[in-house]
Amino acid sequence: MCRWLAYSGSPIFPEDLIFTPDNSLAAQSLHSCKAKVSVNGDGFGLGWYGERDVPGVYREVLPAWSDCNLRSLASSIRSGHFFAHIRASTGTATSRRNCHPFTYGKWLFMHNGQIGDYELQRRRLEALLHDDLYARREGSTDSELIFYLLFHFGLEENPLKALRATLEEVARSTEASGSRKPFRCTAALTDGRTNYAVRFSTDAHPPSLFWQERSEHTLIVSEPLDTAVGEWQQVPASTVLVTDPGNKVRTEAL
Template sequence: MCRFLAYKGEPIFLDELVCAPAHSLVHQSLHAIEAKTETNGDGFGIGWYGERSEPGIYREVRPAWSDENLRSLCEQVRSKLFFAHVRASTGTSTTRANCHPFAHGRYLFMHNGQIGGYGRIKRRLEGLIPDELYDRRLGTTDSEAIFLLALANGLPEEPVVAMARTLKQVRGLMNDAGIDEALRFTAAFTDGENLWAYRWACDAKPPTLYFRELDGNLLVVSEPIDDKTRGWREVPKGCSLVARAGSVTVECLNQAMGRLAA
């Protein structure tokens, strides 16, 4: 499983969260605690918003702990909203195109989890992606496919409903293929101003996802970057964390899925 963090708040240098803490994301790339695999060395990526509406992206196939450019970049870039991700592949190749976060215009998306039996439904899943979005598919991961399908389902307009619809479609493909393995999903999505974080699994065993609010700033992580007692709360299972200007709320992803037509 991968590890990631998302930050929204007053502008800070990226290294304050990505590199500096005792259990920073770079440290987690070598020594993750709350993941099936301790090492997340199949590439990394950061995406950040600056003076322009579209984010900057830096992705690399080297492990995060061994890339001196990552630390230098994080020491110089200041942002009010950024994503960072270290990857542990679930079967697809280690290429730059498969590293997170994924971008489409002003939107960023990153994912941790798995589609059980992905190889058996990959072609049918990709067939649900419209041509104009499929042209943007550069890699081979289930994560990128989910992102593009969610965009087709209206992710920018209805981030919770669109993601619920997408997960329901993927689960339907798995059921049709007779796949018994689980669909487990945590992810983060942003339009550059607002932030959504999702935690869901068909077997009620989603990957870990935590958040902390401090002085108006929001941090969402796969696992805490410091002592777990320092204000961290779990995103509830089957829910989505929604951060808009001045508010952080929790919406039920399960309820959104239940309201959708079969």
């Protein structure tokens, strides 16, 4: 299980969310409140949109709390749209290529959760990948695989449809494999403009997901960054949250 946040709005320095709040992402890397595991120290990543369509990405295997480069980048790069992620491995290696967010073209993707008995399903699901994505697979995580499956299911034409089809396919695969472990997926996806965030599980325990909408920004988080009551709304299970620049947040059932 991991923790993440997705920000879009007026440009800010990522440190305002990664380091400053009481329950900042760096604080969660040492001790998260709502995660299944308390420590999220198996690497981290920051992906941001700046002057290009393609995002910048910085991923590293150290815990977020101790990386001096992250501290400098987060206080130097101002961005109106970024993803940040801290990782707690569910079995695969601690390596940069297994760190989120994953990127391909203009897209960023990050994930908290797990494909139940992933090793039973990896081959079947990887077989679905387009040739170019298959060849590009660099890591070994279920998360990178889910990202690439989205392209198979038409991400570039219809992101919502691709999200639904991917979740359905992985859920079906999990069941077909005979696994009794759930497929859990709290994930965020963006093309640099619109954010799509899903909260999903094949059992009754999807990972937590919250959001906050203010005049200047929208923020989606695994868990609230501070304890101010009433500021955070919980995303219901089996729901996708869509945030567009200039529009209100909307939710749809998955």
